[in-house]
Amino acid sequence: MSGRGGGRPRGRGHGRGRGRGRAERSPSTHTPTPSSSSSEMDVEPDVLFEFVLVLKGDPRGIQxxxxxxxxxxxxxxxxxxxxxxxxxxxxxxxxxxxYDARGKMYLNIGWEKFARHHNLEAGFILLFSYFGDRDMSVKVFDETRCRRDYAAGTTTATTPTRRTTECCFFAANTCTERTHETCDDRPS
Structure with a gap:
């Protein structure tokens, strides 16, 4: 008899053989939980697809x-x-x-408002993370390749305008959370 021998049958899916003990699992599906480790906190567990977009030309135009x-x-x-x-x-x-006739995909109406509100400029790098069901997050890196932190009200490389610092504050306090409403009455 040749091959694997009399060990565990293939395809059972129990463990990966990396020396970790087996934790008991409930019969329900596994839901990832946030880790307290700072290196793992930066990774969003439900990301299905990621890509980088470098803004060239008019950052407010179709992308x-x-x-x-x-x-x-x-x-x-x-x-x-x-x-x-x-x-x-x-x-x-x-x-x-x-979409064009060749199946190319573009961000169109609504992108200009997003770009204007976040003060996007040519040369900025955007990291898109897709979570499914049309839901995406965007991390913005400026011309110094430093990430802009809109929630904290500051950016690493530049002093933001009042509009930039209000990005999340206004949205979180005026719009209904966990919905897909738009707020076209944001302060200028």
């Missing part, structure tokens, strides 16, 4: 998303995406997603 992401959302072809700046809690910006 083409990577072909691999358009292929990932594939047959669904969502008509809108719900964007939030990663440090801004629950507030979502509803942005229209459009």
């Amino acid at each position: 083409r998303l990577p072909d691999s992401f358009a292929k990932y959302v594939g047959g669904d072809r969502p008509r809108t995406m719900h964007l939030r700046e990663a440090s801004c809690g629950y507030y979502r910006w509803i942005v229209d997603a459009i």
Whole structure:
């Protein structure tokens, strides 16, 4: 007899053999929980797809998303995406997603407001994380390659305008949390 021998049958899925003890699992599905480790806190456990977009030209104009992401959302072809700046809690910006004849995906109506409100400029790098169901977070890195922290009311490299510092404060205190409402009456 050749092959694996008389060990455990294949395909059982018990452990990975990395020396960790086995924890008992309930019959329900496993739900990830946040870790207290600072290195693991930066990773969002439910991310299904991530990509980087470098803003070129007019950052408020229509933005083409990577072909691999358009292929990932594939047959669904969502008509809108719900964007939030990663440090801004629950507030979502509803942005229209459009497709050309070749299946290329673009952020269109609503993107200009998101870009203007977050003071996006050419050369900024955006890290998009897709969670499914049209939900995406965006981390903004400025021209110094430092992340802008809108929730704290400051950015690493520049002094933000009043509008930037109010991004999350206004959204969290005026808009209904955990909904996809828009707030077009934000202060200027």
